[in-house]
Amino acid sequence: QVQLQESGPGLLKPSETLSLTCTVSGYSISRIYHWGWIRQPPGKGLEWIGSINHGGSTYYNPSLKSRITLSMDTSKNQFSLKMTSVTAADTAFYFCVRGPASAYFDFWGQGTLVTVSS
């Protein structure tokens, strides 16, 4: 059974860098799939942030591309998100996900709330 679990700070100040890690169990991230991040501001809809595939190629939401970096550590079976210069608009639940190249997401982490506030 594939399981994903997000971890990282839940509270940030404006202009700080958001760093989240997703630990995957039950499947090796070095096998064929994309691994990504999706966020959801409280009470609002879903937004795809970016994905990284098993070969390390990255795909970023054009509206966030200048601030985000995805990476993976196959030795730990983890992948990570870094988002610089956060503002209150980045306050959201952040989900890590698995999906194929055709952009559907079959396994999701439980989500972690990141709040940006001074």
Added chain:
Amino acid sequence: QSALTQPRSVSGSPGQSVSISCTGTSSDVGGYNYVSWYQQHPGKAPKLMIYDVTKRPSWVPDRFSGSKSDTTASLTISGLQAEDEADYYCCSYAGTYTFAVFGGGTKLTVL
């Protein structure tokens, strides 16, 4: 504003059928057979219900079905049950640059 357009809400009585539409463009929904649908209950992570327009994962009952015509995709739920009450989101592949775009979500109320 979301890339894909969904109705804000739909409703139906137990046993009835409802459909939720998802309208995009030729750059996303209309350009690829890669539309997916997600169900989200309050406080939970979204759950994949339909992928590649019409396919159902093993955990989804056959009451759920998907279709697409031109730039509009649809999710149909037949034999509505109380547990189907949730928010539903569509998503489409949109090419190697944009990759994935979501709809704004539809709240399904079972009357």
